[in-house]
Amino acid sequence: MRIGISCYPTYGGSGAVATELGIALAGRGHLVHFITYQQPFRLPSFLPRVFFHEVDVGRYPLFEYPPYDLALAVRMHEVVRTHKLDLLHVHYAIPHATSAWIAREMLEDGGSGVRIATTLHGTDITLVGQDPSFHAITKFSIERSDALTAVSEYLKRETFNAFGCSGCAVEVIHNFIDPDVYDRRKYTTTIRDQVQAGRKVLMHISNFRPVKRVRDVVRIFAHVARAMPSVLVMVGDGPDRVTAEKEAEALGVSDQTMFLGRLDAIAPLLAGADLFLLPTERESFGLSALEALACGVPVIGARAGGLPEVVRDGVTGALREVGDVEGMSAAAVDILSSPEKWQAMSEAAAADARTRFSQKDMVTRYEDFYTRVLA
Numbered sequence: 001m002r003i004g005i006s007c008y009p010t011y012g013g014s015g016a017v018a019t020e021l022g023i024a025l026a027g028r029g030h031l032v033h034f035i036t037y038q039q040p041f042r043l044p045s046f047l048p049r050v051f052f053h054e055v056d057v058g059r060y061p062l063f064e065y066p067p068y069d070l071a072l073a074v075r076m077h078e079v080v081r082t083h084k085l086d087l088l089h090v091h092y093a094i095p096h097a098t099s100a101w102i103a104r105e106m107l108e109d110g111g112s113g114v115r116i117a118t119t120l121h122g123t124d125i126t127l128v129g130q131d132p133s134f135h136a137i138t139k140f141s142i143e144r145s146d147a148l149t150a151v152s153e154y155l156k157r158e159t160f161n162a163f164g165c166s167g168c169a170v171e172v173i174h175n176f177i178d179p180d181v182y183d184r185r186k187y188t189t190t191i192r193d194q195v196q197a198g199r200k201v202l203m204h205i206s207n208f209r210p211v212k213r214v215r216d217v218v219r220i221f222a223h224v225a226r227a228m229p230s231v232l233v234m235v236g237d238g239p240d241r242v243t244a245e246k247e248a249e250a251l252g253v254s255d256q257t258m259f260l261g262r263l264d265a266i267a268p269l270l271a272g273a274d275l276f277l278l279p280t281e282r283e284s285f286g287l288s289a290l291e292a293l294a295c296g297v298p299v300i301g302a303r304a305g306g307l308p309e310v311v312r313d314g315v316t317g318a319l320r321e322v323g324d325v326e327g328m329s330a331a332a333v334d335i336l337s338s339p340e341k342w343q344a345m346s347e348a349a350a351a352d353a354r355t356r357f358s359q360k361d362m363v364t365r366y367e368d369f370y371t372r373v374l375a
């Protein structure tokens, strides 16, 4: 198949999934064209059958807000025509599904030959898409897609609750991991080498947006730090980074907290962690949690959104209500204080991630989905 993929190319779960899917599809012989404003962060410089088409938004003094959506539509239109794409697979509804619809409308034959598949990732439905400025266009773009996938059952339900979506069929295809990459045994040099011996390593990875509740991360850590020698490793950046830094200072744990900033290679970091914290308010799936589990790191998180579909409470981690810092802290201390319990959870986490969320299975599901969309 000839497949166009559009996604947010910078740090973020949807871009990671889109890029890894594209790379895997190319590995299976498909021709994959990434169409976006920057080379996706998980895309290495050259791979056979993978192409990158940069969207140039241009600059004009009149444009306080340069119309990326239109520039993207024009680039999609050009790539569909030049490379005779069968399918545009867009990740994150807005603006990608809207631009894809425009691109198809622009085709001389009315776009009969190209199909549009949209994968809903989370905040495109639960947050941004429900903003009054975007609700109508999100609903329109979803309904005009030929086929839809959502990354969890939770997100599928939310899509129908928020948009009604007459005539939509949403297929759930979960996020996935490459078991060879997310394997803690592979990494001999880890963050642990920088940490005083005997300290537990707690980790959080995100884009530090308010929905992630990074203050809760620091608060949970402060409880754990009182119970045992430990450090908190914060990976990523975003609007709430300063809030988290201030919270660490206020709770007297800043000298035990490392803010590493944005890093692309996550697996070697996770390989040195004892526990992953993800108390997000509404995580549609939680790719970072899955990557942690695959590396044998139990996850402490919120019983909300799609996270219960990923983390098995009491088996591969622990889930408590959103904002229940005390409950999450107690669960963290409980797991970390028993080497036997930690080992059992770590092994269960790595095994469960491989069984239920393997890249091989999910990519096959996407291929089957494409075949049905094109039929």
Ligand code: GMT
Residues within 6 Å of the ligand: 011, 012, 013, 014, 015, 017, 092, 121, 122, 123, 151, 175, 207, 209, 211, 280, 282, 283, 284, 285, 286, 287, 288
């Ligand atoms: O985590 C983020 O805020 C980034 C966001 C994105 O769209 O890039 O992630 C969403 O998509 C990921 C991949 O499907 C999911 O694993 C994340 O759970 C989801 N984030 C939220 O729902 C907050």
